[in-house]
Amino acid sequence: MTETEQETVQAAPDLAALEQEGEIAADYIEGLLDIADIDGDIDMDVEGDRAVVSVVDVKGGDLVGPNGETLEALQELTRLAVHRQTGERSRLMLDVGGFREKRRAELSKLGAKIAEDVKRSGEPKPLQPMTPFERKIVHDAVAAAGLRSESEGEEPRRYVVVLPA
Structure with a gap:
C-alpha cells in the first residue's frame, strides 16, 4: 500500500x-x-x-x-x-x-446575499454572533460565492466577517 x-x-x-x-x-x-x-x-x-x-x-x-x-x-x-x-x-x-435543515437553508441564502453585497460595495461586512454550526454554513456559502470570510470574537459572541476579494 x-x-x-x-x-x-x-x-x-x-x-x-x-x-x-x-x-x-x-x-x-x-x-x-x-x-x-x-x-x-x-x-x-x-x-x-x-x-x-x-x-x-x-x-x-x-x-x-x-x-x-x-x-x-x-x-x-x-x-x-x-x-x-x-x-x-x-x-x-x-x-x-428539521430545525437545523431549515436553518442551514436560511444561512446559505444569507451567506450568498451578503457575499453579493460585499462584492458590490467592496467593504467588509460583519454578521451577528452565531454558533459554530451556523458560522460553518455561512463560511461555505461565502466561499461558494468566490469570497472569503473569517470568524472573529470570542464564544458565545463569535461572528463571521465577509471580506471583499
Missing part, C-alpha cells in the same frame, strides 16, 4: 464507530424524551464524518428553544453521554423537527 493510499484509509470515517455514536445518542435522547413525557420518533444517519440523530414528529415540549439554544444544550449533553460511553470526543449532530 502506498503512502497516499494509507492516508486515504486513515482519513476515511469509521462507519461502525459513527453508527455506535448514533445508537448511544438515540438511546440517550429516548431516555430524555421519556423523562420529559414528550412523544417523538428518532432517526439516525451518518453524514460525512459525523453521526446525525434527528427527533421527528415531536409532540409536546419545545426542544429547540429560542434561536436553537435548547437544541444546542441537548446536543452538548448528548455528546457528553456518547463520550462517557466511548471515551472518544463526538462530533454528533442533533436535530429536532
Whole structure:
C-alpha cells in the first residue's frame, strides 16, 4: 500500500464507530424524551464524518428553544453521554423537527446575499454572533460565492466577517 493510499484509509470515517455514536445518542435522547413525557420518533444517519440523530414528529415540549439554544444544550449533553460511553470526543449532530435543515437553508441564502453585497460595495461586512454550526454554513456559502470570510470574537459572541476579494 502506498503512502497516499494509507492516508486515504486513515482519513476515511469509521462507519461502525459513527453508527455506535448514533445508537448511544438515540438511546440517550429516548431516555430524555421519556423523562420529559414528550412523544417523538428518532432517526439516525451518518453524514460525512459525523453521526446525525434527528427527533421527528415531536409532540409536546419545545426542544429547540429560542434561536436553537435548547437544541444546542441537548446536543452538548448528548455528546457528553456518547463520550462517557466511548471515551472518544463526538462530533454528533442533533436535530429536532428539521430545525437545523431549515436553518442551514436560511444561512446559505444569507451567506450568498451578503457575499453579493460585499462584492458590490467592496467593504467588509460583519454578521451577528452565531454558533459554530451556523458560522460553518455561512463560511461555505461565502466561499461558494468566490469570497472569503473569517470568524472573529470570542464564544458565545463569535461572528463571521465577509471580506471583499
